[in-house]
Amino acid sequence: MSETQLNRLVYWADRWSVLAYSPRSLEHIDTPDKRVIVHAGWSKSPKRLAALMVRLADAGTFPIGIDTRWAYANQGGVTDRPRIDHFLAAKSFSVGNTNRYAGTVGTEANRYSWRRPTAALAVAEALELETATFVGHSEAGRIGTLAAQKRPKMFNHLLWVNPVGTVHSPSPVINMVESNYQRAKEAWHNSETRGNIVM
Amino acid sequence: MGTDIWSELEAVHAANPDTQIDIFSATNDQSYSHQQAALRAAEYDFVNFTPLEGEHYNIYYANAQDAIVKAAIDRL
Numbered sequence: 001m002s003e004t005q006l007n008r009l010v011y012w013a014d015r016w017s018v019l020a021y022s023p024r025s026l027e028h029i030d031t032p033d034k035r036v037i038v039h040a041g042w043s044k045s046p047k048r049l050a051a052l053m054v055r056l057a058d059a060g061t062f063p064i065g066i067d068t069r070w071a072y073a074n075q076g077g078v079t080d081r082p083r084i085d086h087f088l089a090a091k092s093f094s095v096g097n098t099n100r101y102a103g104t105v106g107t108e109a110n111r112y113s114w115r116r117p118t119a120a121l122a123v124a125e126a127l128e129l130e131t132a133t134f135v136g137h138s139e140a141g142r143i144g145t146l147a148a149q150k151r152p153k154m155f156n157h158l159l160w161v162n163p164v165g166t167v168h169s170p171s172p173v174i175n176m177v178e179s180n181y182q183r184a185k186e187a188w189h190n191s192e193t194r195g196n197i198v199m
Numbered sequence: 200m201g202t203d204i205w206s207e208l209e210a211v212h213a214a215n216p217d218t219q220i221d222i223f224s225a226t227n228d229q230s231y232s233h234q235q236a237a238l239r240a241a242e243y244d245f246v247n248f249t250p251l252e253g254e255h256y257n258i259y260y261a262n263a264q265d266a267i268v269k270a271a272i273d274r275l
Binding site for chain 2: 034036040041048051052055056059060061133135136137138141142145146148149152153155156157158159160161162163164165
């Protein structure tokens, strides 16, 4: 199964597209099965993310995978939406990673480097999840801890393989993630933006 | 290259002491940064650490994916 065959949640939030996949119908998210937000780690292709989603669904979970290509589209000075869409469409893998930006965390210019935890929070908000498990590998440690610090009741279970963290003080990053999240929430609750949702 | 997950885990635990934290990692190459981070995290009593057998020490996706699925089956 490819990512194009999966059910998708996508909306435009704060100059960004938030994109998530699931092999299960996102319209039936209200299920007793365990809902898991999945961050597969840095530089994982959508094809491989899709394969992991299917395996987790077969294991009895309701997986929702965050497409990491949509995390860092300000890279290379690309800031306007048409160019971002074009830029990302050409990429099979994620276009950046948090390590690259670690030295300048918390600066306004670096705001969009922290779209991955924002995306996890935004997707959970859009799907009206009360609780979810954050599952992932490698960079998922960094992203999951940021998401859990912002919404500790929502992400009340973290499950990682080979996780890493952030060596810098998390304070400026946390503040950046929060303001990003608030912008994403505003976009989600904006009726014009919601018209672009695909599920 | 940041790998220190300690302070963040403390913050997560402080925000919600009921949060379940499960970490799976191999321990066969402790010069590897991911293993170092996992083993440091394992020192917290609020972290459930499970050592992995085999070649899960690297960041290549194939074996990591297997480990993620196994971990999910075990803990979800």
